[in-house]
Amino acid sequence: MLGRPRPRIDTASQMPRRKKKGSRRVVVRLPSSPAPMPLAPAIEARVALRERWSHKQGTAETHDHAERRRSGSLARLFESGALDKDQLAAAEQIGEAYRIIVADVAVRTASLEARVDGGVHGRLEEERLGRIQAERAYDSWRDTIARFADPLLDIIVHDVGLTIAARRHGLSMPRARRLLTVALDLWWTCLARERRAA
Structure with missing residues (x-):
């Protein structure tokens, strides 16, 4: 059942039929959209979860967990x-x-290779000034x-x-x-x- 669309009641075998009842004909009509088959509660919850996240890539459980994760x-x-x-x-x-x-305060490492500057002196100085401030x-x-x-x-x-x-x-x-x-x-x-x- 999982990985496939939710099963629906088979309507092909229950198409409107004309029955002869005596001399009068009776037409039996079914509802236009069939209701989904009833499922066990655990399966129903699993299918509902998959249907809720079917538009996203990835597993439904991952998306559900990310949604429930508590913010800061x-x-x-x-x-x-x-x-x-x-x-x-x-x-x-x-x-x-x-x-x-x-x-x-942390220990750092440094590269002693020559560096090529791309002409960002003004931006670098602004960043340093903002950092100092x-x-x-x-x-x-x-x-x-x-x-x-x-x-x-x-x-x-x-x-x-x-x-x-x-x-x-x-x-x-x-x-x-x-x-x-x-x-x-x-x-x-x-x-x-x-x-x-x-």
């Missing part, structure tokens, strides 16, 4: 309306600045939220749920949510200050 803590807060799009963008920038700073804004932001940095970084960078982070650090849920929104709004102030200073 900040995405859930955004979907619930606790964060707006500017605060979500601030969280992404804070996370990126954190990863840049942490990556600077983001790092300095992160330092300023981190100094401002110093006392609550651990729970906020758990939520923003390490994708820990708001409830779990609040419980770990002894905060109430309303206070943790308020601290998060204030800290995300503060990011734009710190970043603007660093851009003006440059």
Whole structure:
């Protein structure tokens, strides 16, 4: 049954027939679209799953699992309306600045081969300046939220749920949510200050 279209009631053998009943003819008509055959509940669920994802390439189970996978803590807060799009963008920038700073500490390897430059000096300098501004804004932001940095970084960078982070650090849920929104709004102030200073 699996891998084939869902079976339908055979209507070829039940086409309208004319029967003679005494001297009068009777025409028997069937419904225009036949109903699918009833299946066992487990098979019905499997067939419904396959039908729901038949337009996609790949297995139905993979698509179903990907749809049910839980999104990150900040995405859930955004979907619930606790964060707006500017605060979500601030969280992404804070996370990126954190990863840049942490990556600077990591051990790196270098290639000593001669490099050919494609003339991207201006773009490279802009990227470096933006990176420096983001790092300095992160330092300023981190100094401002110093006392609550651990729970906020758990939520923003390490994708820990708001409830779990609040419980770990002894905060109430309303206070943790308020601290998060204030800290995300503060990011734009710190970043603007660093851009003006440059």
